[in-house]
Amino acid sequence: MFRMRLVALIALVAASDAGAQPVPVAVPRDGLSVVRTRPAANSSARPGTAISLAFDRAVLRGSIHPGTFRVFGKSTGTADGAFVFSADRRRVTFAPSRPFAAGETVWVHLSRFVVAEDLSPLRPRGYAFQFGVEVSPSSGSFFEIAVLSNNRGEQTRIYGAAAADLDNDGYPDLTTVNEVSADLRVFMNRGDGTGAYSDYLSPTPIGVEASPNDAADFDNDGNTDLCVAASSSDSAWIVLGRGDGSFRSVQEIAVGDDPHGIVAIDADGDGDMDVVNANNGSDDLSLMTNGGAGGFGPAAFFEGGVTGEYGLAAGDMDGDGITDLVVAGRDGSHVSVALGNGDGAFAPAGPPRATGGRTWVVALGDVNGDGQLDASTANSGDGNGSILLGNGDGTLGAAAITGLGAFAVSTDLCDLEGDGDLDWILSSFGGGFWRFFRNDGTGTFSFWRQIDAPSNPSCAVPLDFDRDGDLDLALTDEIADVVVLMRNE
Numbered sequence: 302m303f304r305m306r307l308v309a310l311i312a313l314v315a316a317s318d319a320g321a322q323p324v325p326v327a328v329p330r331d332g333l334s335v336v337r338t339r340p341a342a343n344s345s346a347r348p349g350t351a352i353s354l355a356f357d358r359a360v361l362r363g364s365i366h367p368g369t370f371r372v373f374g375k376s377t378g379t380a381d382g383a384f385v386f387s388a389d390r391r392r393v394t395f396a397p398s399r400p401f402a403a404g405e406t407v408w409v410h411l412s413r414f415v416v417a418e419d420l421s422p423l424r425p426r427g428y429a430f431q432f433g434v435e436v437s438p439s440s441g442s443f444f445e446i447a448v449l450s451n452n453r454g455e456q457t458r459i460y461g462a463a464a465a466d467l468d469n470d471g472y473p474d475l476t477t478v479n480e481v482s483a484d485l486r487v488f489m490n491r492g493d494g495t496g497a498y499s500d501y502l503s504p505t506p507i508g509v510e511a512s513p514n515d516a517a518d519f520d521n522d523g524n525t526d527l528c529v530a531a532s533s534s535d536s537a538w539i540v541l542g543r544g545d546g547s548f549r550s551v552q553e554i555a556v557g558d559d560p561h562g563i564v565a566i567d568a569d570g571d572g573d574m575d576v577v578n579a580n581n582g583s584d585d586l587s588l589m590t591n592g593g594a595g596g597f598g599p600a601a602f603f604e605g606g607v608t609g610e611y612g613l614a615a616g617d618m619d620g621d622g623i624t625d626l627v628v629a630g631r632d633g634s635h636v637s638v639a640l641g642n643g644d645g646a647f648a649p650a651g652p653p654r655a656t657g658g659r660t661w662v663v664a665l666g667d668v669n670g671d672g673q674l675d676a677s678t679a680n681s682g683d684g685n686g687s688i689l690l691g692n693g694d695g696t697l698g699a700a701a702i703t704g705l706g707a708f709a710v711s712t713d714l715c716d717l718e719g720d721g722d723l724d725w726i727l728s729s730f731g732g733g734f735w736r737f738f739r740n741d742g743t744g745t746f747s748f749w750r751q752i753d754a755p756s757n758p759s760c761a762v763p764l765d766f767d768r769d770g771d772l773d774l775a776l777t778d779e780i781a782d783v784v785v786l787m788r789n790e
Contacts (some may be wrong), residue, residue: 426643
């Protein structure tokens with residue numbers, strides 16, 4: 302079961318000559334444990350930060366490598382770097398070869414195949430945590446620098462976009478996810494610091510009415526891949542990146558009825574990224590397990606703890622180093638936390654919490670600075686959004702509701718002015734605007750400003766497209782079929 306442990310055991314107890322019998326070695330019953338991380342989970346850190354994990358005992362050097370200690374930035378992709386051990390080998394530090402991008406979320410996954418020098422393995426559930434990257438201070442004033450059309454006159458209906466580096470140049474590219482044309486269309490960042498993008502590449506066909514997406518390195522080749530849910534096709538799609546902006550492999554996996562929210566998550570502690578999606582029509586969640594090379598088995602279904610699973614987000618909601626799920630129930634107008642067991646199973650943290658409307662999308666972030674993840678929601682036809690503070694044990698507090706007066710399709714949390722706290726963007730399809738709310742640092746939000754859309758927004762994508770350290774925006778309009786690029790001054 303523990304491959305690295307077995308390798309270490311053989312190496313340490315092998316006899317000095319080929320004919321000798323191996324000598325038994327006693328392995329401690331209690332496993333290797335992570336006692337501290339830097340940056341701390343759910344905190345923010347500078348773009349060039351090193352990542353350190355402290356253990357309760359010395360770690361076997363050979364068990365730490367890019368296959369067992371994985372660092373992935375949602376914007377910059379798989380991080381290259383060097384591992385450094387403390388003199389007592391109780392601390393391992395990963396020094397990235399280049400800075401992370403402002404505002405991105407960085408995930409660190411330690412697989413269960415890490416072993417201590419006394420041969421005790423890390424727990425079978427592995428260990429995972431996330432942190433955010435600091436944003437340089439700015440006025441939070443945005444101006445339009447370009448409008449990208451992703452068609453030649455045909456309708457595509459942009460549901461949203463992935464801001465992820467697909468060619469490993471350090472700059473985020475933009476991949477639009479298109480419902481009607483049933484494809485992905487990639488705009489490559491020119492990488493010259495201007496925030497300019499080239500015309501879109503040849504479309505990659507996927508399912509009909511493709512909607513949410515998430516980025517990960519599913520085949521562990523260092524190139525960013527994507528997973529996408531396609532509701533009319535009743536399937537999830539895994540597209541493996543080639544490293545040049547195109548995709549070399551496309552896998553369709555049948556899931557439940559009317560799939561929507563989707564996340565990449567290591568559900569079983571082996572370090573490989575699995576996929577979970579929400580199925581509104583069949584009222585459940587699907588888990589697709591990664592075989593390790595980016596190939597996925599058939600979906601396994603489980604209950605999400607809500608009525609009409611729709612939105613989905615991933616994060617450690619109870620601080621145990623295992624990634625959990627926050628599930629939005631559109632039909633029940635509520636959200637629930639499903640705590641990960643680390644073996645591919647999930648259990649509800651408590652009863653669902655009302656959100657104030659038919660919840661379409663849920664996004665996570667620490668909005669009040671207490672080190673715990675909180676939830677924000679967009680509540681579709683009810684025309685509002687809500688903030689639910691995390692209690693640190695996997696449960697959520699009561700919703701604080703903010704009205705929009707029109708159909709709300711997306712919610713995003715990001716530090717728009719670089720003051721260290723997360724602001725809030727709600728996208729209103731029915732109102733034709735993106736509305737910004739400023740955080741006072743305690744998780745209390747007030748109206749800040751509004752940007753009117755060419756037609757009808759689908760979402761806002763926060764990213765640092767010119768890599769100057771502040772946060773810019775890519776605003777997607779699903780009826781005008783354009784991406785509006787807004788630079789932060």
